[in-house]
Amino acid sequence: MSYLGKYISVIVPAAGMGKRMNSKINKQFIKIKDIPVLARTLMEFNKCDYIDEIIVVTRYDEIDFCQKEIIDKYKLDKVKKVIQGGKERQDSVYNGLKEVNKKSDIVLIHDGARPFVKRNIIEENIKFALEYGACVTGVPVKDTIKKVDLNGEIISTPNRKELWAIQTPQTFRYDLILKAYEKAKLDNFLGTDDSMLVERIGYKVKIVMGDYSNIKITTPEDLIIAETLVDK
Numbered sequence: 041m042s043y044l045g046k047y048i049s050v051i052v053p054a055a056g057m058g059k060r061m062n063s064k065i066n067k068q069f070i071k072i073k074d075i076p077v078l079a080r081t082l083m084e085f086n087k088c089d090y091i092d093e094i095i096v097v098t099r100y101d102e103i104d105f106c107q108k109e110i111i112d113k114y115k116l117d118k119v120k121k122v123i124q125g126g127k128e129r130q131d132s133v134y135n136g137l138k139e140v141n142k143k144s145d146i147v148l149i150h151d152g153a154r155p156f157v158k159r160n161i162i163e164e165n166i167k168f169a170l171e172y173g174a175c176v177t178g179v180p181v182k183d184t185i186k187k188v189d190l191n192g193e194i195i196s197t198p199n200r201k202e203l204w205a206i207q208t209p210q211t212f213r214y215d216l217i218l219k220a221y222e223k224a225k226l227d228n229f230l231g232t233d234d235s236m237l238v239e240r241i242g243y244k245v246k247i248v249m250g251d252y253s254n255i256k257i258t259t260p261e262d263l264i265i266a267e268t269l270v271d272k
């Protein structure tokens with residue numbers, strides 16, 4: 041139990057194929073200045089005093105590699121389980137939720153491929169989740185966003201002041217996120233983030249101010265940005 045008097049778990053989905061990276065090795069294991077993406081991500085959570093356990097979700101054939109080359113090598117002692125993921129990110133997170141310690145109060149969900157998450161964002165997520173039950177990290181969009189139809193014609197221009205680009209961590213009371221995932225499974229609903237599943241059962245989700253450097257490593261040019269961020 042952390043010194044907050046609450047049990048706090050983290051699920052790190054890292055079971056994707058990394059198709060858009062188009063690399064021989066899975067993008068989670070690509071090194072940025074000598075340290076793999078996933079190790080960088082996990083180190084930030086491992087050193088946060090409030091966190092009690094981390095569950096890492098990987099592809100079945102990468103479980104051993106992940107255990108030896110990431111968890112053991114970087115001494116990530118808060119990682120309690122490395123488990124198998126599913127077809128979609130949502131399936132992987134659901135597998136993780138089923139493995140969380142039953143006495144858990146709060147669950148943070150964070151993409152393995154977002155290695156630049158900072159301590160203040162993790163702490164703010166925990167604070168907001170304890171206060172409101174549900175929160176997600178995001179940043180105000182910088183570009184004008186258009187809604188476009190299948191013919192390539194603009195339908196509308198939403199007010200930019202109301203638009204945020206959503207990142208992770210996304211953090212919830214354990215009972216709430218489990219209920220949201222079980223309902224999505226029942227309804228065969230597939231969302232693109234965790235918050236959507238909570239929003240659709242009628243629960244209000246708060247925004248935590250993120251950081252423009254909390255990027256997701258998705259395409260090859262993100263690796264160039266990542267090297268620059270490490271240098272900085």
Ligand SMILES: Nc1ccn([C@@H]2O[C@H](COP(=O)(O)OP(=O)(O)OP(=O)(O)O)[C@@H](O)[C@H]2O)c(=O)n1
Pocket residue numbers: 052053054055056057058059060061068097125126127128129130132133151152153154256257258
């Ligand atoms: N079935 C899946 C798909 C994705 N993820 C994880 O969810 C995070 C965000 O997904 P994304 O960046 O889209 O990763 P990939 O699905 O691997 O990328 P791509 O769509 O290019 O294949 C990543 O850390 C990824 O490993 C996962 O655990 N299980």
Ligand SMILES: C[C@](O)(CO)[C@H](O)COP(=O)(O)O
Pocket residue numbers: 129151206207208232233234256
């Ligand atoms: C959850 C997420 O990181 C929010 O930005 C993102 O939606 C996950 O990435 P994907 O490309 O949709 O799998």
